[in-house]
Amino acid sequence: MRTWKILFLMVFLYVGAKTDALAQTDTDLLKLAEANDSVTNEAVSATFKATRLINGHTVETNGAGSLLFLISHRFGTLNSGAYNFWGLDQATIRLALEYGITNRFTVGLGRSSLEKTYDGYLKYKVLQQKNTGSPVTVTAFTSVAVKTMDWADQEKNFEFAHRLTYSHQLLVARKFSERLSLQVAPTVVHRNLVETGLGETDVYAVGAGGRFKITKRTSFNAEYFYLLPGETADDFKNSLSLGVDIETGGHVFQLMLTNSQGMIEKFFIPRNTGGWSTGDIYFGFNVSRVFNLGKDRREW
Template structure:
């Protein structure tokens, strides 16, 4: 009898331990299936605007953005190719989630800097979207047209605040929303309010392993700026070539930072104010494997 009781006790303990081990294994298998969704977009820019993507820790990105003149400028200006606006920028990944950047545009000789932090990452189980917070400041350094007015340095500044929300629906399709606020410290008479609200929307459809079609639209919420300016509409293609991402686009926006293509966009597709341009980015790894491209 004693042996029977001992046997039953050992058997019960062994069974309980086995069930606990099976439960742990099942939990580990479930957690293994919860994966981060990466590469929602191929680059940190969709076309003009930012995407939810941030640089990896220790990664430096060099970005060249170029917009030619309008197609309706005619043969004399080679349909805009005789004219150009350029922006050069550097972006650095402080961590996998946090990126800082700075750039300089030839338009109004503008310097800009930004901070970008990935708040949420889309997962197979859990968060259905990726969310990135973005803020930037831009300063105009071009001489004032009216030198007699008493302008201050603060009048040169413009600030932008965005919340980028994106979802990768499949290997081919990604969509993004970008509620935006742009604050201008100085607005020329009749050109809208100092604070402008807009809603950005865009997406990427993968055509092949290395190419995709992109679209981007910024809708100005009804106010003074919306009465004076046009919504920004851009269409383009991403082409990945090794360490480069080459983006070709057609857009009705000449400027390549938010202060230009959101509250001050004068071009219209219907009137032929269409700019052909490109973004080209090159990544350098300055982290653990220094010197590798």
């Protein structure tokens, strides 16, 4: 509970208090989206072009004083047939705000239509890849998700704590060249309540993914989360996603195909039921826009 309270306090303190100063700008996002892809400088920049690879996070954090508005959308499965227009009649959406307290430290808050879930996170870049220093970029990530949908069984004596799910990751990435970046993400998801009755309270997984630059403004992305052996892995599927990034000025559009409907860790890691072989494939997109809330702050 302490983590949840601190998270929401930080979001309202740094975002709510500055809403009247909101001013749109392209420059902050362009620092990442149009950053020099060269790795000849001391610090290696633009390992990825967005804070999300597909469903999962990347090592990237927002610039200090930048507020990112993220819209994530997943349609229904392609195998739902012509009656549902191959999934386009159905939709799951997540809206989120991500704020850079410093160039290394980001906080975020989102709301998903799936189970009416609110989530918040903290993200801190521990190491930055450098040619003469660290060979990788390392970012620590922690989040909490709160289900607000009514319980299916109203007669059971559920507590608020049963609604909470915690996720923790260590994101480790390396930019090998102007075109290729790879990332691994050891992950643990803790569920206070396993509603399905299937799986462990603590679920361990390893995420892996990468980006391959096709042109100056487009790239191909891939992402996979492997569930370590256990009851959860026996009953649920590993998440596999393929996508394309398109940079257009102050926006980064991400188009993807994925077997995961949920867009936060509590869904696409321990509770993924879709399978590529059976056509349970969701088409979706992420689109982000950055606003400037103040002058840059010193890095931590």
